[in-house]
Amino acid sequence: MEIPSRSLATEAVHAGREDLAALGLHAAPLDLSTTYPSYDSRAEAARIDEFAATGARLQGPPVYARLDNPTVARFEQGLARLEGTESAVAFASGMAALSAVLLVRVSMGLRHVVAVRPLYGCSDHLLDTGLLGTEVTWTDPAGVADAIRPDTGLVMVETPANPTLAELNLRAVAHSCGEVPLLADNTFATPVLQRPAAEGARLVLHSATKYLGGHGDVMGGVVACDEEFARKLRQIRFATGGVLHPLAGYLLLRGLATLPVRVRAQSATAAELATRLAADPRVAKVHYPKIGGAMVAFEVHGDPHEVTAGVRLITPAVSLGSVDTLIQHPGSISHRIVDPVDRFSGGIGDKLLRMSVGLEDVDDLWADLDAALAGSATTPPDGERRAPAPAGR
Numbered sequence: 001m002e003i004p005s006r007s008l009a010t011e012a013v014h015a016g017r018e019d020l021a022a023l024g025l026h027a028a029p030l031d032l033s034t035t036y037p038s039y040d041s042r043a044e045a046a047r048i049d050e051f052a053a054t055g056a057r058l059q060g061p062p063v064y065a066r067l068d069n070p071t072v073a074r075f076e077q078g079l080a081r082l083e084g085t086e087s088a089v090a091f092a093s094g095m096a097a098l099s100a101v102l103l104v105r106v107s108m109g110l111r112h113v114v115a116v117r118p119l120y121g122c123s124d125h126l127l128d129t130g131l132l133g134t135e136v137t138w139t140d141p142a143g144v145a146d147a148i149r150p151d152t153g154l155v156m157v158e159t160p161a162n163p164t165l166a167e168l169n170l171r172a173v174a175h176s177c178g179e180v181p182l183l184a185d186n187t188f189a190t191p192v193l194q195r196p197a198a199e200g201a202r203l204v205l206h207s208a209t210k211y212l213g214g215h216g217d218v219m220g221g222v223v224a225c226d227e228e229f230a231r232k233l234r235q236i237r238f239a240t241g242g243v244l245h246p247l248a249g250y251l252l253l254r255g256l257a258t259l260p261v262r263v264r265a266q267s268a269t270a271a272e273l274a275t276r277l278a279a280d281p282r283v284a285k286v287h288y289p290k291i292g293g294a295m296v297a298f299e300v301h302g303d304p305h306e307v308t309a310g311v312r313l314i315t316p317a318v319s320l321g322s323v324d325t326l327i328q329h330p331g332s333i334s335h336r337i338v339d340p341v342d343r344f345s346g347g348i349g350d351k352l353l354r355m356s357v358g359l360e361d362v363d364d365l366w367a368d369l370d371a372a373l374a375g376s377a378t379t380p381p382d383g384e385r386r387a388p389a390p391a392g393r
């Protein structure tokens, strides 16, 4: 179906749902079938041959749910529209999505990856251990071009980065990549604040568990990209089985509709909390991205573990992007699996806390943070106050 160019807010509500009215439906249908009837085995053989050869979505019903699912496909179409890409391929989690990208490149004999720290802890771990047969070179954004080798299959960045909110210039990094695909993890910014494909990233990764779902009740991952790469991802997804459950696809499609209003409202509260934290003598440093967003990181003078133990309205829990506010200590949870030396050199110190700001009232959130900070026995070394530092690399 030819779709005219529409604003992000309109796409969020309508993309992936264009055919519903013609079907006589309002809400998207949820197809939980694992298999599909066919009385024509010869036709099925031809369709399977074609999928195996090309990775193009099957015409007609799926053969089996590991090849394709119509509800998941609606979410994929919606996300692709929001990210401004031809296609998107969804997976059981963000890590399954990243794994599929790496496997595509390894299967082409391109096993070297260039990556910029910090990344989400498990992304770092997957690359650093080479569990999938990859080899990583860690560098800074300025070193990307020099780190690329003939067998480099991927450059990976995350901006704003988990958990320090460090930002980089995607357009400049994409330029340094030349012909090598750039993968940008856009989980924190979402397409509401940043569209990496427009800056030159060939692959846009999301942990859909976070802002795309938005309610802390669905796990998924997705890669938005051109159709050529999407075909390879579908082949890997079929071969390795990391599919997104259709109910998760349904919930993620529903989540997309409110993504722009949630992200903008949560970002406004996060910016205000960042300002209040920066003016607080118990707080040593605040990290808040220039691009905005609903994530705030801050370092305390006192014991960060007392802050997570002391919150009552805010939930002390890993993950992010939900309608309620969460706080966690990256050194203990989200980035625990990263080698301590690499963790510290990536700016993830023991005093750092990461907060995902929800839709609660800003004064109620501040009252809870204020009480938790009071319990963390904090004393500024010199009483010096600073504005929130733009998160830099």
Ligand code: MET
Binding pocket: 120, 162, 207, 318, 319, 320, 333, 334, 335
């Ligand atoms: C298993 S820990 C991390 C979950 C999530 N990716 C986060 O950064 O919070």
